[in-house]
Amino acid sequence: MFKFNKDLELPPQLKWKFSHEPELLGWTIRARNYNTFVANCMLLFMAVLNVGAAFIMYSVYAGMSQPWRTLSCVFFYTLMLIVTLSMTHQRMKFAYRVTKSGLEHCEWKDFPEWALTFLKWLAGVTAVFFVFMATIDPSFLLGALIGPGGVGLTYLSMAYSKSYREMHTQYHHYAFKWKEITQLAVVTNREIVDFKYSIIQKGDEHITNGGVNIFCKRKQKEKVAEFIRSFLSPNVPFIKTKADVPQY
Known part of the structure; x- marks a missing residue:
């Protein structure tokens, strides 16, 4: 539908889970994901x-x-x-990809x-x-x-x-289906969209809950949040909040 400028290439160590589906939204960014x-x-x-x-x-x-x-x-x-x-x-390197099946992102740091x-x-x-x-x-x-x-x-x-x-070398890939996202939030004091998830890991009977920060480019977090929200159930809370998280 629309695509942000991509200035980073995904390393060969990482692969998209939903690569067989058309990309509806995608972008890359360098950010500090620590305090x-x-x-x-x-x-x-x-x-x-x-x-x-x-x-x-x-x-x-x-x-x-x-x-x-x-x-x-x-x-x-x-x-x-x-x-x-x-x-x-x-700074870590992040790549985000949105498809009909869900949201996935890769993060990596090369030596x-x-x-x-x-x-x-x-x-x-x-x-x-x-x-x-x-x-x-x-x-x-x-x-x-x-x-x-x-x-x-x-x-x-x-x-x-x-x-x-x-x-100083890290490669990670995460993928979430839309039904696994339980809350979406716009962080008002940072260029970040935050979501909470609840999933059952493969081979595990226990539910795992957690949260993910989506680092956005300047003045894009509202557009990103609204686009993601369009795929979520109306029952999923959509809020605005402040967070003490790093800025890129």
Whole structure:
């Protein structure tokens, strides 16, 4: 019927359950599906730790000329802050699809291979730079060990840590039939449509109840909510509410 701009491609690990049916509505979006207040606190904590590490680095570089000493510490702090930010404020990718049978969505997060490439080249370039500068000032040899060496260790820990890769790689698919949705809500203080569901899992005799946040692009949540509502039973509550949920 109408389709929002799709700027994300569904990864091969995920498949639509109702792919045999025409898509009536679909869109993709990047959003933070976690408590951003906690993430901001973690970033602030790590930023303070990085300041301490930069000051320690500054004292270690006592034999270096003042401009290069300051520049090295600022570079180290900036790099560590960027790495920290990439870990605490990642965005999930979401894809939504509506058909006559129901609503389904995929969410995924790929491991940032670009970050590894960046760190590897950064370690190499900075190592060459520090070695070259050591021909002018021998104190830069210490900088070559601490600066590029630290970047290299960060690269190795990210590239070969299985737990780190698993933490930053996720693929999930969820599908709901219209009869399983028990409440629909428009979140007034966020670009989100929320619905509650009640289902019986395959092989399980117990009813599972839960809720799902549907992340919408700006000024589209009302249209999305009304479109979904048209498929629901008139007995399904449709409300407006506020929620303390993350904004994308």
